[in-house]
Amino acid sequence: MRMIRYPLIIACILLSQVVSAQSSACKNTAYLTFDTGNMAVAEYIAKVLKQQNIKATFFLANEKTKQGGYSLDDSWKGYWQARLQEGHRFGSHTYDHSYWVQDVGESDVMLRPQFGKNAGKAIRFDQAQLCQEISRVSTRFQELTGKPIDLIWRAPGGKTSPRLIAMGERCGYRHIGWSPSGFLGDELDSKRFPNTKLLEQASRGLKNGDIAIAHLGIWSREDPWAPAVLEPLIENWKKRGFCFALIPN
Numbered sequence: 001m002r003m004i005r006y007p008l009i010i011a012c013i014l015l016s017q018v019v020s021a022q023s024s025a026c027k028n029t030a031y032l033t034f035d036t037g038n039m040a041v042a043e044y045i046a047k048v049l050k051q052q053n054i055k056a057t058f059f060l061a062n063e064k065t066k067q068g069g070y071s072l073d074d075s076w077k078g079y080w081q082a083r084l085q086e087g088h089r090f091g092s093h094t095y096d097h098s099y100w101v102q103d104v105g106e107s108d109v110m111l112r113p114q115f116g117k118n119a120g121k122a123i124r125f126d127q128a129q130l131c132q133e134i135s136r137v138s139t140r141f142q143e144l145t146g147k148p149i150d151l152i153w154r155a156p157g158g159k160t161s162p163r164l165i166a167m168g169e170r171c172g173y174r175h176i177g178w179s180p181s182g183f184l185g186d187e188l189d190s191k192r193f194p195n196t197k198l199l200e201q202a203s204r205g206l207k208n209g210d211i212a213i214a215h216l217g218i219w220s221r222e223d224p225w226a227p228a229v230l231e232p233l234i235e236n237w238k239k240r241g242f243c244f245a246l247i248p249n
Contacts, residue, residue: 027241028208032056035093040066040217041226052234057247059154060137061093064115066217077144084145089246091152092137100159109164131171152176152247176247181205182212186225195228203236
């Protein structure tokens with residue numbers, strides 16, 4: 001019995017030292033989030049997150065993909081199942097990626113869906129219609145993975161009003177934006193904002209408690225951001241003492 005106990009005691013001591021070292025290395029906490037976008041670098045981002053042992057929060061909309069389908073169609077079932085098994089978190093980005101335009105009347109909002117049957121049209125949404133637009137993502141995610149999303153959402157483009165956020169809360173969903181220094185710039189023009197510049201800015205700009213945002217692929221950028229920036233950026237953040245957490249409940 002004694003010969004068994006001593007190795008166990010030593011193992012516990014070594015484990016506590018590792019946990020202590022990891023805790024002391026985490027001087028700051030940040031939250032890494034990704035919106036769906038065109039999914040062109042979705043597999044690459046998943047690989048980097050796994051290699052770097054980072055959990056992220058994904059905000060999902062049924063967006064048109066580089067491959068020709070949509071980000072919540074059956075072809076992406078395995079992708080979302082794998083991310084769920086890895087322990088990431090998921091929120092709604094509205095099903096049709098619907099941008100807030102303005103508040104209308106005493107209680108409604110005007111949204112402009114980017115996809116779906118009303119793509120490009122300014123549509124009036126009442127409370128029930130907005131709840132459906134947000135929660136439809138959860139219904140579809142559960143069809144794909146067997147689990148609903150978390151009760152969080154992000155308005156496309158970050159365009160909101162106090163009324164829109166309050167309406168989302170009445171649907172049971174808390175709105176999650178991002179921090180100014182957490183805007184990673186992957187949707188900016190690559191000639192004016194080359195990857196080297198974005199890497200430098202984001203490496204030194206992130207602050208404790210910041211929510212960072214990027215996409216799983218973006219149409220508006222010629223020079224893809226993630227393959228050039230994501231991994232060295234994470235490594236630079238880690239050198240600054242950052243650890244990464246999921247959006248809190």
